[in-house]
Amino acid sequence: MIRVVLADDEPVVRFGVKAVLATAGDVEVVAEAENxxxxVDKVARHRPDVAVLDIRMPVLDGLDAARIIRECHPATKTLVLTTFADDSYISRALGEGAAGFVLKTGDPQEIISGVRAVAGGGAFLSPLVAKRVVDQLSRAHPRPLAARRIEVLTAREREVLGLLGAGLSNAEIAARLHVVEGTVKVYVSTIFRQLGVKNRVQAAIIAHESGIIPAS
Structure with a gap:
């Protein structure tokens, strides 16, 4: 069972997200918070697998909370709830260690998929969020530049990056490529170092921007 702490300052949103997660069968919301x-306190108390965080909350916003959780409770992964109006927060969130982004107004199934992906050590971007982010990045870094950026990677490393960008965990990538999980971990570490990124979401953005996400 994937244990989740859910944070949003709007009770209606919390109710809706909790109801969606209840349909998953393998996800349990163990605590809720409104700021x-x-x-952060409830993560320390319950030690969940995933913290689902709204970006805009009082007292401490979701991105500051994500940073503290990453630093103090690294076993808990963070999935950010966002809206298109929150575009300006995306680059900051990448640096704060968020493992995924889900649109509040998107397909409810994406919330479940996002929780499962980040709980398993993967990254997750709602397709519309990914497109929005890639569009933004492409204005500053045209796609040909992104493609050149991954030229430092071997063909196998690019394959791993593409699967990582599709939201697969290390275990899922290993199964897809018929290798042991330890080998994938080595590939992922090398990819991070070669691309100069800090986390899976940053790597996933490059995968999307470069157009190497495999067809599902």
């Missing part, structure tokens, strides 16, 4: 400070 960033409260969610």
């Amino acid at each position: 960033g400070s409260e969610v």
Whole structure:
């Protein structure tokens, strides 16, 4: 069972997200919070697998909460709830260690998929969020530049990056490529170092921007 702490300052949103997660069968919301400070305390108390965080919350916003959770409770992964109005927060969130982004107004199934992906050590971007981010990045870094950026990677490393960008965990990538999980971990570490990224979401953005996500 994937244990989740859910944080949003709007009770209706919390109710809706909790109801969606209840349909998953393998996800349990163990605590709720209405601000960033409260969610940090509840993560410390409950040690969940995933913290689902709204970006805009009083006292401490979701991105500051994500940073504190990453630093103090690294076993808990963070999935950010966002809206198109929150575009300006995306680059900051990448640096704060968020493992995924889900649109509040998107397909409810994406929330479940996002929780499962980040709980398993993967990264997750709602397709519309990914497109929005890639569009933004492409204005500053045209796609040909992104493609050149991954030229430092071997063909196998690019394959791993593409699967990582599709939201697969190390175990899922290993199964897809018929290798042991330890080998994938080595590939992922090398990819991070070669691309100069800090986390899976940053790597996933490059995968999307470069157009190497495999067809599902």
